[in-house]
Amino acid sequence: MKKIIFPLCLIGGLLCGLTAMAGPEEDRLAMVEYYSDRFPDVPLQEFANGLYAFDTIAREQWIEMEDFPPYEIAIEDGQALFETPFANGKSYADCFENGGIGVKQNYPYFDTDAGEVVTLELAINHCREANDEEALPYMIGPLAEISAYMAYTSRGNEMAVQVPSDNTGAVAAYAAGKQFYYTRRGQLNFACSSCHIQSAGLKLRADRLSTTLGQATHWPVYRSKWGEIGTLQKRFAECNSQVWAKPLEAQSVEYRNLEYFLSYISNGLELNGPGSRR
Numbered sequence: 001m002k003k004i005i006f007p008l009c010l011i012g013g014l015l016c017g018l019t020a021m022a023g024p025e026e027d028r029l030a031m032v033e034y035y036s037d038r039f040p041d042v043p044l045q046e047f048a049n050g051l052y053a054f055d056t057i058a059r060e061q062w063i064e065m066e067d068f069p070p071y072e073i074a075i076e077d078g079q080a081l082f083e084t085p086f087a088n089g090k091s092y093a094d095c096f097e098n099g100g101i102g103v104k105q106n107y108p109y110f111d112t113d114a115g116e117v118v119t120l121e122l123a124i125n126h127c128r129e130a131n132d133e134e135a136l137p138y139m140i141g142p143l144a145e146i147s148a149y150m151a152y153t154s155r156g157n158e159m160a161v162q163v164p165s166d167n168t169g170a171v172a173a174y175a176a177g178k179q180f181y182y183t184r185r186g187q188l189n190f191a192c193s194s195c196h197i198q199s200a201g202l203k204l205r206a207d208r209l210s211t212t213l214g215q216a217t218h219w220p221v222y223r224s225k226w227g228e229i230g231t232l233q234k235r236f237a238e239c240n241s242q243v244w245a246k247p248l249e250a251q252s253v254e255y256r257n258l259e260y261f262l263s264y265i266s267n268g269l270e271l272n273g274p275g276s277r278r
Ligand code: HEC
Pocket: 049, 050, 051, 181, 190, 191, 192, 193, 194, 195, 196, 204, 207, 208, 209, 210, 211, 215, 216, 221, 235, 236, 239, 240, 242, 243, 258, 277
């Protein structure tokens, strides 16, 4: 295999991340600037479409796929699950603001009382457990379908993740997620940033590498390779395995912090989930 050598810390520390002690909003703006320079022809909102924002051939195939979206059944099944009352007569709608409709843009959020990041999937299981139902597995299956339905009702809303600067727990969780993104790991010794920042737009095997900006707007995703709908953290695990690093458990503290960072970076982009990918 041809070895790609990545340049070290360029442009104001964005590429190595950790040297910059920047806050979330500075990070986000730096990402917007970096990718806008790198892809001058791509309008900002387009980054929500991942590699299809700049790979014209893959984009054509994707647009064709979206004519009969492979995630449609998951939305329908997810809605049926969402609307089925628990054994105690209550339902998911009772657990969420606005009955759970159009709320995904606010996830993940930092729960100050529990001192942890709460993703939408974690909140769905918290809701089940509070109603004496068993927690569902996190990567695929009914939980991903419920998440797909909730994402669908949030389409078009702008990502609006909050990291309150006066909340030390939230700031620390965001910083830990950011650190995860920039830390090299696995036998190939790649960080998430090595591929998705330094090498964004370049080809790795069959695919061009997507940008950090927009990586969190369209989940869950139906992937042809998976043959089913899966959550963002399933993708984290796959990208960890790709560099021969041991994947962590879905909804581990580390992956939730990572999702918090990644989602904040997409603030201002419109939600377009569920999505379809190869
Ligand atoms: C060796 C390179 C490599 C590394 C390192 C890597 N990825 Fe990926 N990642 C890919 C490839 C290839 C794809 C599929 C093409 C694409 O969408 O970027 C992908 C896809 C993704 C996607 C889906 C994008 C979409 O539009 O649906 C996310 C999210 C993602 N990676 C996150 C991460 C995270 C988080 C890490 C670090 C834990 C990471 N990646 C590390 C290669 C990598």
